[in-house]
Amino acid sequence: MYRKIIVAVAIGNMDKGEIILRKAASLLDEGGEIVLLNVIEDVPTYVAVELPANIVEDAMRDGREKLEGLIARTGIRATVEIRNGPPAKAIISSAENLGADLIIVASHLPDFSNYFIGATADRVVRHAKCSVLVDRQKV
Template identity: 30%
Template sequence: MVNLKRILFPTDFSECADAAAAYACDLANRYDAELLVLHVIHDATLDVPDFGMGLAFPGYLENIPQRRKEITSAVQQSLDLLISKFPEGSKAANGHVKFGSPISEILEFAETQNIDLIVMGTHGRTGFSHAILGSVAERVLRHAQCAVLTIRGDQVDGAATPDNKNDDETSD
């Protein structure tokens, strides 16, 4: 029997993530599981080249702690707003904000928080865009120590897709 106690919903605040949120909330309610919400901010300081001099731009690194604090506060407010829209009865814990690589932070969070299931959206990119942009969902799926459910944003009930047109469209 499936026994889900803790579900992780990582979000990038995209429409794909919104689609996955509905599944995460439903599963948390069905299994009476705790739902943890995570947003990872890609740490741009990791991308700043130092040109072999130890410091890329004078004054840049000194402001990072203040910038992180401001960004964390803004993202936390967005997470709180998102969680407030979850269906009543959801056991959503406070949202969590991390800095770093989204893939490694999601995997580390899932492991340290004893997550049973990760529910996340995927953009469903293929071909060239997938090769260039990669897929956080795909890499999490490949490396997670727990089950992972990915939801394509364009395959959710009510989404307009080539096979599922909106009701207000007519055909002749």
Template identity: 30%
Template structure:
């Protein structure tokens, strides 16, 4: 039984949410669980030639894009987490820290040896402390 479900999505890749969002919404409804969405943006590298606040608007931009996707696809009112760093590491850290008991994640075509699951999904499946539902195309 799931009480907290985590859905990682990428606002720049429709495949990350087109089928996974409806599946996550259905799972949350079925279990009566809370559904949260996470998006991970690459860590902004601090270089000496960049201004101190370089990349400051990135979180707001991503949050707005994610919220628009959710609003347009039946996910209004979901809690959105914006993390910064490596996708699989941040998904795993958040899932563990906040005691999620299910992760719903879309597959993406990868290269050998992952074929139908990309490297981030493969690492999440291998290392998650909880159930991972893989939504395939």
């Protein structure tokens, strides 16, 4: 079905990450590729002065370790990519740079705040140039 799938995983919600990784594996063409992606948001400068200097690097290392653990636990072949920046923009950019034909992202049920701010999944759906599957399965 799909040759290259980006699976965006929030490190704080690895249970959903495992669910969408398994879903990606079921949708992948033989010989296709899954890329597990975690995005570390940039820390605003006014907050960064109060935090340890290496907080972003530590978060990126932690994200890589957790995603590699997810691969080991599931036995599903995938590569890991860690990016930083605004999540939706980083997910879309990764999909475009890697030539993905599907993005899978987990999403919570929309609430009142989505009408003012919008969720990452909303932005990805609106702006991605490839297919997007939004998984709303409860964990």
